[in-house]
Amino acid sequence: MPQRIDKRLRATLFRERLARAMADKGVNQSALARTVGVDRSTVSQLLAADEARLPNAQVVAECAAALGVSADWLLGLTERPERLADLLATSLSMTEAPRALIDERIFAWHQEAAGYKIRHVPATLPDMLKTHEMLRWEYEPQLGRSAEQAIGASEDRLRWMRTARSDYEIALPLHELAAFATATGYYEGLPAATRRDQIDRLLDLIEQLYPALRLYLFDARRVFSAPITVFGPLLAVLYLGRHYLAFRDSDRVAGFTQHFDGLVREAAIGARDMPDHLRGLRARIIG
Numbered sequence: 001m002p003q004r005i006d007k008r009l010r011a012t013l014f015r016e017r018l019a020r021a022m023a024d025k026g027v028n029q030s031a032l033a034r035t036v037g038v039d040r041s042t043v044s045q046l047l048a049a050d051e052a053r054l055p056n057a058q059v060v061a062e063c064a065a066a067l068g069v070s071a072d073w074l075l076g077l078t079e080r081p082e083r084l085a086d087l088l089a090t091s092l093s094m095t096e097a098p099r100a101l102i103d104e105r106i107f108a109w110h111q112e113a114a115g116y117k118i119r120h121v122p123a124t125l126p127d128m129l130k131t132h133e134m135l136r137w138e139y140e141p142q143l144g145r146s147a148e149q150a151i152g153a154s155e156d157r158l159r160w161m162r163t164a165r166s167d168y169e170i171a172l173p174l175h176e177l178a179a180f181a182t183a184t185g186y187y188e189g190l191p192a193a194t195r196r197d198q199i200d201r202l203l204d205l206i207e208q209l210y211p212a213l214r215l216y217l218f219d220a221r222r223v224f225s226a227p228i229t230v231f232g233p234l235l236a237v238l239y240l241g242r243h244y245l246a247f248r249d250s251d252r253v254a255g256f257t258q259h260f261d262g263l264v265r266e267a268a269i270g271a272r273d274m275p276d277h278l279r280g281l282r283a284r285i286i287g
Helices: 007-025 029-036 040-046 057-067 084-091 104-112 132-143 146-163 174-182 192-209 250-265 271-283
Strands: 092-096 118-121 168-173 213-218 228-231 235-239 243-247
Touching: 007 040, 007 057, 029 040, 029 057, 040 057, 104 146, 104 228, 104 235, 104 243, 118 250, 132 146, 132 192, 146 192, 168 174, 168 250, 174 192, 174 213, 174 271, 192 213, 192 271, 213 250, 213 271, 228 250, 235 250, 243 250
Parallel strands: 118 168, 168 213
Antiparallel strands: 092 243, 118 228, 228 235, 235 243
């Protein structure tokens, strides 16, 4: 909540911020008066040191619009001078999401967060942990030759992860790995040999990279998550299918972080138990 300020102090703050905004924009009293549609004497009065009253709301709004700041900031109701639309434009963005991870924007987000913990709920198995055969099975019917690009991008991402000094926590719903192991749902038709090799790949990477890489399984009947990635304190990204919705304001990022950490606390299978769980799934594969 904004701090309550005495009207006289708020009037003083308004004068100081109005003068600062004019100086920042290189706008003099005459120019501001013309833009706002008032006499120059009115602007002069707004800036007068002995003026203890605040102007009416319309004048405040017109001054704010003319100077590219928010009326709330001029009145001392916020410490951020940006207008709401400008704040939203910088804190929230939507970008197209390709079918595979051949997306330089995503890679740039990972690089930006180097050294921070990255929390990830993937839409399927994490691409950077998949075998080549798994990637081909998944992408070739839709992308053709682009499947090789997906393989290259996956390898690049994994190499980067090994050297980025970032911890990776990945949370998956229990039913995702169960469907994978039994070739049901999304994974229907996936050959048994590909499934076994993929589980071996996961076991190998967990052994190599733990504790920098930690996998958790949560029960979607108890808790649910859409596909998200949280890049440290910098950025939270929600995967919508054809687009990514990216949030940069600290409150939203903190909210996504708390959501992910809740998945970890509620995990049915923790990171230390993942190898045994994967071996159990592998033993169920027939063929």
